[in-house]
Amino acid sequence: MIRALALTVGLLLPGLAVAACGGPSLLDDLTAAESATLAEAVAETPYGTGLLWRATRDGREVTLLGTMHIHDPRHAALLEQVRPLIAAADEVLLEVTPREEAAMQAAIRDEPERIIITEGPTLPELVDAATWEVLSEAAAARQVPPFMAAKFQPWYLSLTLGVPPCAMPDLAAGLRGLDHLVMREAEAQGVPLRALEPWDTLFTLFDAGTMDEQIALLIYAAGPPELQTSTFVGMLDGYFDGRIAEVWELSRIATYRTPGLDRATADALIALTEERLLEQRNRAWLPVIEAAGPGPVLVAVGAAHLPGESGLLTLLAEAGWRIERLPLTR
Template sequence: MPALKSLLTGAMTLAALCALPACAQPAPAPKATPTAANDADPALWVVKDKDTTIYLFGTVHVLKPGLTWFDEAVKSAFDKSDTLVLEMVEPDAATMQGIVMAKAIAPTGAPTLTQRLPADKRAAFTTAIAEAGIPGAAAERLKPWFASIAISMVPIRKAGYDGDQGPEKILTAAAKAAGKTVTGLETAEQQIGYFDGLSDGAQVTFLTSTLDELPKGAATLDTMVADWSAGRTDALAKTMNDGLKDSPEVAAKILYDRNARWATWIGERMQKPGTVFVAVGAGHLAGDKSVIADLATKKLKAVRVKY
């Protein structure tokens, strides 16, 4: 299973993960020099009735400087909205560290992480952990899901991607400046819990697959961002979600179950008047069992906004 792709559509935003404790922090990426503005037109949908409008905007959680997406229809929809709804409202760094570390460390007496890996993956794990800046002794006590996320960030950061450039950070700042309500569909504890709640076997497979995909991490994200920028939702869904087919447990917990819950939330929110701007990972809004597909089962039609 291409676990790296799953991580990029997973429960946590990579921006939030960049606030992980120092023991799991890669060296800071070099500051990217802003490039000439590149126009991006990511997909936007709207669900509405006589007194309620809900915009659905798919994000990529980390971007490089110089990409202009917060304009045209996206900015217009945001400006009309009273409330911004994200996957989660990111807590402060200290709180996030506490939440993560309460779940990231394996129980005393458990086998080391290296011992839990197939023999042919151990050398790659040692190299990846060192590049992530995690001391070997500390790495051995990590749970596989956490190690997967920590090492997956390294090539992405080296390539110049930055959580501070991600739509969630920019939208949150704009909402606060405009006095809009900002809320989350989930809490940080819930999102961490989705990963920590994976079975031991799924977590180990998650880590080994991440190791396999690591050399292609930056290229994979480049492809995803290109498709996101052009509004190619089918291509984006294929890149982001196809790897989940080989792991029903991960697909259910990280993607499909959450999509269904979010569609239910949207259906309930449609019963109240107002205008809402919902921004979640783009993989949740494309393909089979997406939020868009789940809304259709509730007789709610999400219409693609043309611009």
């Protein structure tokens, strides 16, 4: 689901900023039925509350920190509390390190077809005129000229449209999230950094989808800006309270509210994205985490990767690790 990929992009992917977004929260606009569904889903989610966890097994220790890849001034207080854990770690594992970021940037520069349509029909030819008008207006609202958006790969434009217009100034300013604060702190303390996956993992995951799937995701990524913003506000507050399962389920409700998207299609897109962007990656990360060390290890990843039946905490528990939540203050 692009709603999970976009509206929770701060919990999944690096680089986005949303501190400029404010206003009412979607949590305050839920119907009684939506509130009940949200509460039930959260209650059923393993390890659904908490940002900081410790896993121990056979004398080894791994600390897991759920990050948000978007800028927010509240990150400073979190960093202050995890600074001793960074200093004590043999290494810090992240989704990407500066090396992977550099490799990704070089690949986009040298192989623009990774994100740009260089051959064949462009987006105005792949969707009907009314849909392209909506997409071009949404792109323009995010400071992307429609003539440029027309040549984006559908999945790449989906990511762009998943960012509310109110977030674009911070994004353009290069403000970063908690994972980059942890990265800089580790570098300052001389703690080695290691990536959990190859730099091109996300490209590979998106390439695995068909063009029809990408177009379907794109069409509904251009949801109403007010819905995106209110969802972001609710998700930000939920994150800093450690209510990660609630954040994820709120994005699901926002998906169901997207105009023109029927429930069956929404469920299919949600399942597809959960498998590709969370579950596959979690399973691939588990052996990397278990092989790290031998001393204490800090794993800092998007918070959406931690909870749930296929989350990292459940996978570690099933592998024999003892899981305990560590306290954090706001």
